[in-house]
Structures are given as C-alpha cells and as structure tokens.
Amino acid sequence: xQIGIVGxxxxxxxxxxxxxxxxxxxxxVSRQQSTCNIAIERGLADRSSxxxxxxxxxxxxxxxxxxxxxxxxxxxxxxxxxxxxxxxxAGSVKAAIVADATKICPNFVGxxxxxxxxxxxIEAAERGMFANKPYILTPIAATNPQxxxxxxxxxxxxxxxxxxxxxxxxxxxxxxxxxxxxxxxxSLIAACMGEVDPEVLKLAQNLASSGFKDTSRVGGGNPELGxxxxxxxxxxxxxxxxxxxxxxxxxxxxxxxxxxxxISTTLSQxxxxxxxxx
Amino acid sequence: xQIGIVGxxxxxxxxxxxxxxxxxxxxxVSRQQSTCNIAIERGLADRSSxxxxxxxxxxxxxxxxxxxxxxxxxxxxxxxxxxxxxxxxAGSVKAAIVADATKICPNFVGxxxxxxxxxxxIEAAERGMFANKPYILTPIAATNPQxxxxxxxxxxxxxxxxxxxxxxxxxxxxxxxxxxxxxxxxSLIAACMGEVDPEVLKLAQNLASSGFKDTSRVGGGNPELGxxxxxxxxxxxxxxxxxxxxxxxxxxxxxxxxxxxxISTTLSQxxxxxxxxx
Numbered sequence: 001x002q003i004g005i006v007g008x009x010x011x012x013x014x015x016x017x018x019x020x021x022x023x024x025x026x027x028x029v030s031r032q033q034s035t036c037n038i039a040i041e042r043g044l045a046d047r048s049s050x051x052x053x054x055x056x057x058x059x060x061x062x063x064x065x066x067x068x069x070x071x072x073x074x075x076x077x078x079x080x081x082x083x084x085x086x087x088x089x090a091g092s093v094k095a096a097i098v099a100d101a102t103k104i105c106p107n108f109v110g111x112x113x114x115x116x117x118x119x120x121x122i123e124a125a126e127r128g129m130f131a132n133k134p135y136i137l138t139p140i141a142a143t144n145p146q147x148x149x150x151x152x153x154x155x156x157x158x159x160x161x162x163x164x165x166x167x168x169x170x171x172x173x174x175x176x177x178x179x180x181x182x183x184x185x186x187s188l189i190a191a192c193m194g195e196v197d198p199e200v201l202k203l204a205q206n207l208a209s210s211g212f213k214d215t216s217r218v219g220g221g222n223p224e225l226g227x228x229x230x231x232x233x234x235x236x237x238x239x240x241x242x243x244x245x246x247x248x249x250x251x252x253x254x255x256x257x258x259x260x261x262x263i264s265t266t267l268s269q270x271x272x273x274x275x276x277x278x
Numbered sequence: 279x280q281i282g283i284v285g286x287x288x289x290x291x292x293x294x295x296x297x298x299x300x301x302x303x304x305x306x307v308s309r310q311q312s313t314c315n316i317a318i319e320r321g322l323a324d325r326s327s328x329x330x331x332x333x334x335x336x337x338x339x340x341x342x343x344x345x346x347x348x349x350x351x352x353x354x355x356x357x358x359x360x361x362x363x364x365x366x367x368a369g370s371v372k373a374a375i376v377a378d379a380t381k382i383c384p385n386f387v388g389x390x391x392x393x394x395x396x397x398x399x400i401e402a403a404e405r406g407m408f409a410n411k412p413y414i415l416t417p418i419a420a421t422n423p424q425x426x427x428x429x430x431x432x433x434x435x436x437x438x439x440x441x442x443x444x445x446x447x448x449x450x451x452x453x454x455x456x457x458x459x460x461x462x463x464x465s466l467i468a469a470c471m472g473e474v475d476p477e478v479l480k481l482a483q484n485l486a487s488s489g490f491k492d493t494s495r496v497g498g499g500n501p502e503l504g505x506x507x508x509x510x511x512x513x514x515x516x517x518x519x520x521x522x523x524x525x526x527x528x529x530x531x532x533x534x535x536x537x538x539x540x541i542s543t544t545l546s547q548x549x550x551x552x553x554x555x556x
Contacts, residue, residue, distance in 0.1 A: 114485055133487075169477065172475070176470050177470070180469075181490050185493050186548050190528075191525040195524075204450075208556060217492050223546040241530050243469045246473075252519050275498065278491060
C-alpha cells in the first residue's frame, strides 16, 4: 500500500518507519526540507517533499501535524485525493476535528495513537513505539465503513491495542487520564515556585524526592502540547477540572474541620481504587 | 555507642541495621514480640524487647514510631533515661513534636530521615537506605548543643545529606514537596473514580498510561501515613493547599476565558522552573 504521512515529527516519523518496514511505500510531507532529507536518509520514507502534490495517488494519508493544523491540512489535501483515498489523523483530541473533517472528506477516520516519549521531532522516531499501546479510532455515523476497516488493518499491523469510541467519549476519557493530570500537575509547580518563601523553597528543593518528581512530571512537559489540549478539548477538560476541584475542596474542608476519619476513608478508598484501575 | 530504637518498622529497623553494621550496640523495642524476634534473627539488634526498661543506660534513643505515638513514647521513656541520654525521632512533621518534646527532655533533637520504599515493616528493612538521602535535624533555642552534635554525627555516619532547619521551616518545606502532592494526587484519583460515567471510565482505564500513573501514585499510597501528615502538619498543609487551589483556579479561569496565551506562558515557565528545581 502507498501511505502518505503529513508531519514527520515523533509520531509521524515513527509510524512511517514501522509501516515501511512492513513493506508499505511511504510518502512523507514536512514543512521543512531538512526533515524530508532526514526521512529519506534514515529509511523512514521512500519519497518526501514539502509539497502536498507528492501525495497524489496514495491510498491512505495519515495527518500527524499539531492539532490546530489538522483541518487546514485536510483542506490543502483535497486537490490531491480521490474518492477512494482514506484519510486519518493522529490528533489527541477528536470532537473538534472529526465532524468537520468528515464533512469535507467522507473517507476520514479519526485516530489517536497513544504512544510517545519525552522527546519530540524526527530525530526521536522509534521503531515499535506503538506496539502494545492503545490506538483509538473514533468513527461517526457518516464515516465510510470501508475506510474504518482499512485504517483498523493498518493499526492492527502495528500490534496496537485497538479501541473504538465516539469522539466525545474519547475526549472525556483523555481529559480525565491525560489532560487533567497535566493541569493538576502544572498547578503544583506554579504554586510551589510562586508561593513559597525563598528560604523554604531552597530547603524544599534539597528535600524534593520521587513524590514531588512524579506528581509534577507532566505539568513540566511540552507547553505547546498542553496548550493545544486545553484549547481543543476545552469542554471535556473543564468538566474534569470542575469535578477535580470539588474533590480538592472536600479534602481542604475535611482538613480545616479536623475530620481525620474522612481523610482516612478517602485515602483508603483511593489505595484500593487506584490499584484496581491500573 | 549503645543506641536504642523504639519502633522497628521500615525506618527504625533500617537505621538499626546500618548503625549495628558500623559497630554500635543496638537495643530494639517493639510493641510486638514477634518483631523483636525478627530483629534479633536478622542481626538488626543485639537485644530486643517489648518493655521500654531494656533501654535503661543506652546513650541515644531514636523514636521511629508513627507520629501520634512519639510524644507518648517520650513520656514512657522518662523513667529509663538519664540527664545524658540523647533522644531523637524520625517523624515526618516537626513543629507538633519538637517544642513539647524539648520541654520534657532537653536532650531531644527533632529529626527526619527522608528515605523509604513503597513497602513497610521490619521485613522491608534495607541496608544503606539512607545514604545520599536528606536527613533534616530541627533543633530549637532550648536544644542542648551537645545533643545536636551527637545526633548529627550518627546521621553523618549513614552518609546522609544533613540539613538543619527550624521545625516550622521543615514543616512548610515538606508540606509543599511531600504532603501537598499527596492531597493533589488523592483528589485526582477520587475525582476520576467518583465523577466519571462508567463507560468513559472503562475507556479511560484502557488508555491510562504513565501520565496518569505518575500523577496519581502518591495519592494511592499508605492511607495512615497520609492522614497523619494532614493531622500533624495541618497548618502548613492548609497553607500550601490554599496556594495550590489559587493556581488551579487561575488555570480554570484561563481555560474558561479562552486565554490560551496565559496557559502557554504558565506551562512554558513550569517547564523551565521544574527542570531548574529538580
């Protein structure tokens, strides 16, 4: 199969490498000529260009750009795709994209491969990065069933855990387990750095261990990605943030009111729930 | 030196093992005879008993009980200590203990070894667990300087990073980097399990990866310890929780108001601050 990949960052270049090693012909598109060159040098693509026209005639196109570039990219692709071309994306939010994308391209299937590393860019591309990781497809009623099956087959070939969900179910689920943790963790860093007396902060720095490191990790990650999550998954994220703040307020109230039994009950239930959940 | 250890859990038994292997004579006290037997069998103590009287004549006593038992333990020890006996503790909060402990025992030096594992109890005791880890001493004006130096020497012999702080500085610092993360993380688990629609929760469970795992880790930990932190470090923890909620509210407001530049600025600053802090 000929597969076009638009956006040769960590996700796009890793998908390209995996599918090429399975025998597919990979056509890569990047905004940067230097990235196109690296894709060829590293054997991640057979052909590569900064010009979308190179994608004319490919069977499937996977859009791996930042979230805000997905819809504009589909519009730019229209002159080069046929009625048979299947188009999918790798964006981490789906409701803001799928309905509009399906209107302009009935063979569009929303997708979200949930893998990655702390690095970004083509240099960080890894073979086998998606194996045993979740890959969610979010078809809607208007999605062409053959397009769904075609993308599903490509996903299965990566040994992913394939899930189907509606765009809004997907967005709520990732809000809770991915986007909310970023904001919870970001608030911790911002509060610690902004609120603490300098002498205490110096001591805190010396004492900080795995508890602070782990809880603050995702809040200190890629700021562009975090902002995109908030912007394009605003409604689901706000819902989870408000639910979170209610629980936090409950804990603050219990501590203020010396209700230690309530704190103990919450923490005991958490210990059971987290271990069952993960 | 003869060192008495009261409370042979993870911390007490690990300190006992390290100091005994440095040539000190270790006298262990536990509420359970079975724990005393294990301490002897494993070579963690030279003598061990459930009766405090065994501590008569030792040079230094280290209280490694849960926080709420530290002051009662010092009172029980009074018949067996002399004017020269140095007493220290391993509690993770200090203001609630040090002033009162010093009143009844002028050779008391507040201490907090910041090491541990996810396990607890004498079976989890490890040699070298404190090496290269912070160990804070929190003397006050009334503390006998010779007692401070004597405890400091024992701490240095473990190859710890030795810090001095006032009890209230210590409590604020650990509130921010240890106790606040527990409550932040606990609220995440409670909100996720309590607020999410069952179908979305099932999907979230399938998608949960390192971001959720890390951010929820300390909130799913030992509930007794978490409750003790909240109870005995209430004021410092509430201060940090209120500061944290302010930052969280700021993030929620920015998302509600579509102030994406503000989210981006906060996350960018976080990325820099966290990497400098750790």
